[in-house]
Amino acid sequence: MNRSDQTDAGAAAWILAQEEDCWSDAAQADFEAWFAASDANKAAYWRLKHSWRTADRILALGATGAPGGEHAFDAAPSGYSGVRWRVPASIAAAVVAIAGIGYNLSEGLGGRETAVATRQFDTAVGARQIIELADGSKVELNTASRARAALTEKSREFWLEEGEAYFEVKHRDGLPFVVHSGNRQVTVLGTKFSVRRIGSEVAVSVLEGRVRVEEVEGKRRLRSTVIAGGDIARTDGPATLLISRSEAKVQNSLAWRDGMLNFDQTRLAEAAAEFNRYNRKPIVITDADVADIRIGGTLPAGSPDAFVRLLHDAYGLKVVHSPQAIEISN
Amino acid sequence: MVDDEKIEAWFCREVLPLERSLVHFIRRNWRVADDVMDLRQDVYQSAIAGARAGLPLNTRAYLFTVARNHLINCAKRARIVSFDLVADLETIPRDIDMFETERHLEARDTLHHVLAGLQKLSPRVREIVELRKIEGLSIKETADRLGIGKDAVNHQLLMGMRALADHILGGAGKIVRHRYSRGRKAGKP
Numbered sequence: 001m002n003r004s005d006q007t008d009a010g011a012a013a014w015i016l017a018q019e020e021d022c023w024s025d026a027a028q029a030d031f032e033a034w035f036a037a038s039d040a041n042k043a044a045y046w047r048l049k050h051s052w053r054t055a056d057r058i059l060a061l062g063a064t065g066a067p068g069g070e071h072a073f074d075a076a077p078s079g080y081s082g083v084r085w086r087v088p089a090s091i092a093a094a095v096v097a098i099a100g101i102g103y104n105l106s107e108g109l110g111g112r113e114t115a116v117a118t119r120q121f122d123t124a125v126g127a128r129q130i131i132e133l134a135d136g137s138k139v140e141l142n143t144a145s146r147a148r149a150a151l152t153e154k155s156r157e158f159w160l161e162e163g164e165a166y167f168e169v170k171h172r173d174g175l176p177f178v179v180h181s182g183n184r185q186v187t188v189l190g191t192k193f194s195v196r197r198i199g200s201e202v203a204v205s206v207l208e209g210r211v212r213v214e215e216v217e218g219k220r221r222l223r224s225t226v227i228a229g230g231d232i233a234r235t236d237g238p239a240t241l242l243i244s245r246s247e248a249k250v251q252n253s254l255a256w257r258d259g260m261l262n263f264d265q266t267r268l269a270e271a272a273a274e275f276n277r278y279n280r281k282p283i284v285i286t287d288a289d290v291a292d293i294r295i296g297g298t299l300p301a302g303s304p305d306a307f308v309r310l311l312h313d314a315y316g317l318k319v320v321h322s323p324q325a326i327e328i329s330n
Numbered sequence: 331m332v333d334d335e336k337i338e339a340w341f342c343r344e345v346l347p348l349e350r351s352l353v354h355f356i357r358r359n360w361r362v363a364d365d366v367m368d369l370r371q372d373v374y375q376s377a378i379a380g381a382r383a384g385l386p387l388n389t390r391a392y393l394f395t396v397a398r399n400h401l402i403n404c405a406k407r408a409r410i411v412s413f414d415l416v417a418d419l420e421t422i423p424r425d426i427d428m429f430e431t432e433r434h435l436e437a438r439d440t441l442h443h444v445l446a447g448l449q450k451l452s453p454r455v456r457e458i459v460e461l462r463k464i465e466g467l468s469i470k471e472t473a474d475r476l477g478i479g480k481d482a483v484n485h486q487l488l489m490g491m492r493a494l495a496d497h498i499l500g501g502a503g504k505i506v507r508h509r510y511s512r513g514r515k516a517g518k519p
Contacts, residue, residue, distance in 0.1 A: 002364065004371040012488045020468055042334070043341070043374035047349075050342040051495035057441045058448065058463050217446070238500060239350055292361070 010034065011044035015052060118150040126278050126302055136170040137177065142256050143278045164196035166257055184235055187212045194254055203234045205250045261301045268293045275304045283308065286329045290317060337381050344389040345377060350500025352397060359401055369404070373397045447497030451490055458483060459490040
């Protein structure tokens with residue numbers, strides 16, 4: 001158990017105990033002593049108390065969320081102390097209320113479902129594919145990628161389920177091109193950009209024009225950011241990191257279109273992972289300090305042999321080729 | 331000297347919303363994943379101690395400076411870290427501005443966000459948290475209603491509270507089970 005675990009567990013226990021009826025003067029004294037003992041205790045206590053109070057908001061469900069617009073509960077007290085009205089309603093009612101809100105939200109924000117013929121694309125490890133779409137737009141799919149496209153008179157939609165793709169979108173007035181990837185949605189009119197998705201991370205790099213990157217949850221749009229040529233938006237879950245005015249980085253991130261990989265002060269572990277996207281025989285780094293070596297340069301994606309030879313010659317690292325993998329160590 | 335009440339208000343209003351960025355920053359600059367939560371706590375502790383002399387004008391710059399100094403100190407103490415790490419840390423002030431999106435949630439968004447956190451809890455923990463938050467049941471009342479021991483209820487609530495806090499502040503919101511030793515009476519009706 002870590003230090004912070006212990007402090008956190010202690011703080012959580014105090015918060016629960018304080019909400020109980022049997023809170024005594026002796027307990028209060030004990031709590032004050034614990035609280036005054038260190039700023040770490042205070043930080044943990046304030047952090048949990050604040051979040052726990054925030055969670056009180058689910059009470060609002062009782063006040064407004066009942067299906068049919070009827071108020072299931074009359075009062076919506078704000079603090080915990082006010083929660084102690086004993087409504088004889090079962091917990092099932094609350095669950096219905098939650099479901100009701102979720103239903104209303106998704107109804108309100110988009111119920112358009114049209115049956116559209118979709119095209120499916122897959123690329124093998126190490127392969128690249130150029131796709132011509134019916135509207136004249138071009139999509140270049142990188143290694144180990146999976147995507148779908150659905151184009152109609154009314155909408156242009158593309159799903160990048162895994163991997164990386166570069167888009168050159170033809171401009172059509174009033175007909176945006178939408179790329180869905182993970183919990184992000186990229187909306188453009190006509191421009192050149194790329195989207196890369198690995199696990200929960202989605203990165204959008206813009207070569208020309210402007211695109212709108214939105215975080216979506218179900219059919220709800222949460223936050224949106226507009227980025228322009230030379231910008232990169234990296235996202236992971238709810239977090240978004242913007243890298244502005246870095247044309248060179250955008251160009252480098254598109255080096256794969258020429259079959260190259262570009263590294264700039266990249267950790268060896270990340271460089272190896274990048275190579276492994278393109279090759280069936282993985283490069284495995286067995287030493288932690290080797291993994292942290294920084295490398296730079298442009299290398300062909302399809303020939304990891306050239307890369308490991310360089311590691312051997314320039315850094316004196318040991319390279320062992322086995323049938324399953326290429327192992328690098330000190 | 332700033333009193334605790336003012337510091338608490340400042341901490342909840344200005345520091346906690348930065349938690350996601352802070353954890354991300356620590357994770358990016360520290361190799362040992364197991365240390366991240368401890369480091370975050372150290373940073374909070376130092377930030378609170380420093381704020382006693384006067385609340386900072388720019389909380390973001392202040393918090394990340396504290397974090398950066400702490401990581402450098404730890405790195406020097408650990409003597410295991412390459413110069414690369416320290417060199418990276420020197421460039422932080424430039425990096426900070428890159429986190430342009432922060433959590434400024436509307437009330438409705440917050441509700442939605444809390445609900446998403448609830449969905450991540452296991453059904454049993456979620457039920458107990460809802461009984462507490464929506465019906466306002468005490469530990470004993472919850473135990474009686476569900477026919478389980480008070481220790482079990484207490485244990486589940488502690489897990490739920492911490493997992494929810496993690497989710498609300500931008501983390502993964504996962505329940506970590508090994509953290510509490512179950513009471514001996516747990517599970518007894």
